[in-house]
Each structure stands twice: as C-alpha cells, then as structure tokens.
Amino acid sequence: MSQVLHTPPQPPAPADALDLAELAARHGLAVSGARPALPEYVRQLWxxxxxxTAFATAKLTAQYSQAKLGQVWQVMTPLLNAAVYYFIFGVLLGTKQGVPDYVPFLVTGVFVWTFTQSSIMAGTRAISGNLGLVRALHFPRAALPISFCLQQLQQLLFSMAALFVILLCFGVPVSASWLLVLPALLLQFGFNAGVSMLMARWGAQTPDIAQLMPFVLRTWMYVxxxxWSIAATLKNSHLPDWAMTALQCNPAAVYIDLMRFALIDSFHANQLPPHVWAVATGWSLLFGIGGFIYFWKAEETYGRG
Structure with missing residues (x-):
C-alpha cells in the first residue's frame, strides 16, 4: 500500500512582507505624529x-493675574532691575564715568537684555513645561517657543512706554532715529525666536538645562x-583687537547698542561695531532659520516617552 505524501499548504505571506506604506497611502493613512516636510511644516505653522498670537496674549495677561498691581509689574520689574544695577555698577563700581546719559543708557540696555533673557528662558521650558498640551493636541510644536517669544515682545512693547518717558525726563530729544527701533526689534525677535527653538529642543531632551541657563545668561549679560560701555571701559585695556571685536559683535551687545543708537542722541555711530546692521541681520538669519530647522528635525520626538 503506497503512502501518498502531501505537501503542506504554505502559510500566507507575513504582514511585514506587504507594502504597508502603499496600502496606507491608498487609504489616506499617515503615521501619527510624523514629521512633515519643511515647506508643509511652515504652512501648518502659518x-x-x-x-x-492668542496664546502669547493669554500667557501675558495671566502672568501677573495673582499680583495686586497686575500688569504694572510688566514695567516695574525691568525698572527695579535697572535701579539695582545703577546702584551697584553706576555708583559703587563707577561704570557711569565717561558715559553720557548714563540712566537712559542703562535702562535701554536692561530692557533690551530682558527681552532676550526672558525669551530664551521661556523657550527652554516651552516643551517640557507644556507636555499636557503637546500630548493632547496635534499642532506644529514650534508654535510654543515662538508664542513665548512673542509674549516677551509684547511685554517689551508695554515697557517701551516707560522707557520713552525716562528718555524725555533726562533730556533726550525725540528724533527721527527713533524709527530705527522697529527694524532693530524685528531683527532681535528673529534671533530670540531662533535661540528659543534651539533651547526648546535641548530642554525637551534634557530638562536639567533649565536649571543651568540662569548662570549662562547671567555671564552673557555681564559681557x-x-x-557698562564696552567701548568706553575697554578703550585703554590691553585686550587684543579680536577680543574687543568679539565683545562688541556678540548678538546681545549688537541689539542693545542698536537700540541705544536709535534712542539716545549722545550714543554715536562710532560706538557701534563695524557693519553693525549686517552683523545684526546675520545673527537674526543664522539663529532664526538655523534654530527653526534644528527644532523641526526633532518634531516627532516631542512629548514622547
């Protein structure tokens, strides 16, 4: 009696052997949280x-909602900082020597620096401090650091009213150069937003960076x-030319000096570094575009884990 051997039926092809990408595309499916192409990402952000804008305004309104003086603190905080710096640096350390209109010089520097400092600190916590929002809703994550930077710009604009009053009280006349405030702020906003996005990615991956940043920013402020006036204080120093140029061309100093040049008539063009507008534009484009692309590359990782 012959024994008939039957070939067992072959199992169906495994699922991973199928072209799943083609199948998903055929039915209009996409990977959840996948990073879109850069042009599409820009379109979604726009x-x-x-x-x-609404998120930035709401955060600004809520910032001092528990304080009795409310929004007055938007102006009082940088003014109090300026008063402390005037006493320590202007009076005790004598940095006001050789600097005409020192009070307007100092207040302008404090206000402009506060814009950069607050934008970077807010950007560092933009993702790690808003994980509930990031995990609950689908939207371009760059909207968070940009909105926090916009919030700080709105706060600076409120403070500018007090700055103009201070300038007038100390005899600084209104001039056409005040219009230069607008392009200077626009360039500074581009720089701040780019650094905020860069720090937002780092802060999302390593939350401890938020604890380190105050020390980094304090050091950056001092240089x-x-x-103090970089040109007046270091003109008789033995620093090499490259070090002097590096101090004058660091982005924080560039935007501060541009604002002083625009607002204070005793702050002359010879106190600015060479090609200052080109330098300011370069910093804004380098960090604005570079920080945006760097942040976008990690889009699908935010809120995971």
Missing part, C-alpha cells in the same frame, strides 16, 4: 498664526555691556 495656518496657526492666530493661535500663536554684553548692559550696565
């Missing part, structure tokens, strides 16, 4: 511009001429 489509949510009203959300970015940026916020409370």
């Amino acid at each position: 489509a949510r511009r009203h959300f970015i 940026s001429g916020v409370m």
Whole structure:
C-alpha cells in the first residue's frame, strides 16, 4: 500500500512582507505624529498664526493675574532691575564715568537684555513645561517657543512706554532715529525666536538645562555691556583687537547698542561695531532659520516617552 505524501499548504505571506506604506497611502493613512516636510511644516505653522498670537496674549495677561498691581509689574520689574544695577555698577563700581546719559543708557540696555533673557528662558521650558498640551493636541510644536517669544515682545512693547518717558525726563530729544527701533526689534525677535527653538529642543531632551541657563545668561549679560560701555571701559585695556571685536559683535551687545543708537542722541555711530546692521541681520538669519530647522528635525520626538 503506497503512502501518498502531501505537501503542506504554505502559510500566507507575513504582514511585514506587504507594502504597508502603499496600502496606507491608498487609504489616506499617515503615521501619527510624523514629521512633515519643511515647506508643509511652515504652512501648518502659518495656518496657526492666530493661535500663536492668542496664546502669547493669554500667557501675558495671566502672568501677573495673582499680583495686586497686575500688569504694572510688566514695567516695574525691568525698572527695579535697572535701579539695582545703577546702584551697584553706576555708583559703587563707577561704570557711569565717561558715559553720557548714563540712566537712559542703562535702562535701554536692561530692557533690551530682558527681552532676550526672558525669551530664551521661556523657550527652554516651552516643551517640557507644556507636555499636557503637546500630548493632547496635534499642532506644529514650534508654535510654543515662538508664542513665548512673542509674549516677551509684547511685554517689551508695554515697557517701551516707560522707557520713552525716562528718555524725555533726562533730556533726550525725540528724533527721527527713533524709527530705527522697529527694524532693530524685528531683527532681535528673529534671533530670540531662533535661540528659543534651539533651547526648546535641548530642554525637551534634557530638562536639567533649565536649571543651568540662569548662570549662562547671567555671564552673557555681564559681557554684553548692559550696565557698562564696552567701548568706553575697554578703550585703554590691553585686550587684543579680536577680543574687543568679539565683545562688541556678540548678538546681545549688537541689539542693545542698536537700540541705544536709535534712542539716545549722545550714543554715536562710532560706538557701534563695524557693519553693525549686517552683523545684526546675520545673527537674526543664522539663529532664526538655523534654530527653526534644528527644532523641526526633532518634531516627532516631542512629548514622547
């Protein structure tokens, strides 16, 4: 009796052997949280511009909602900082020597520096401090650091009213150069937003960076001429030319000096570094575009884990 051997039926091809990408595309499916192409990401971000503006305004309104003086602190905080710096640096250390209109010089530096400092600190916590929002809703994550930077710009604009009053009280006349404030702030906003996005990615990956940043920013403030004139203080120093140029061309000092040049008539063009507008534009484009692309590359990782 012959024994008939039957070939067992072959199992169906495993699922991973199928072209799943083609199948998903055929039915209009996409990977959840996948990073879109850069042009599409920009389009999505632009489509949510009203959300970015409203979110920034809401955060600004809520910032001092528990304080009795409310929004007055938006102006009082940088003014009190300026008063402390005036006493320590201007009076005790004598940095006001050789600096005409020292009070307007100092207050302008403090206000402009506060814009950069607050934008970077807010950007560092933009993702790690808003994980509930990031995990609950689908939107371009760059909207968060940009909105926090916009919030700080709005706060600076409130403070500028007090700055103009201070300038007038100390005899600084109104001039056409005050219009230069607008391009200077625009360039500074581009720089701040780029650094904020860079720090937002680092802060999302390593939350401890938020604890380190105050020390980094404090050091940066001291070398940026916020409370002292780089040109006046170091003109008789033995620093090499490259070090002097590096101090004058660091982005914080560039934007501070541009604002002083625009607002204070005793702050002359010879106190600015060479090609200052080109340098300011370069910093803004380098960090604005570079920080945006760097942040976008990690889009799908935010809120995971």
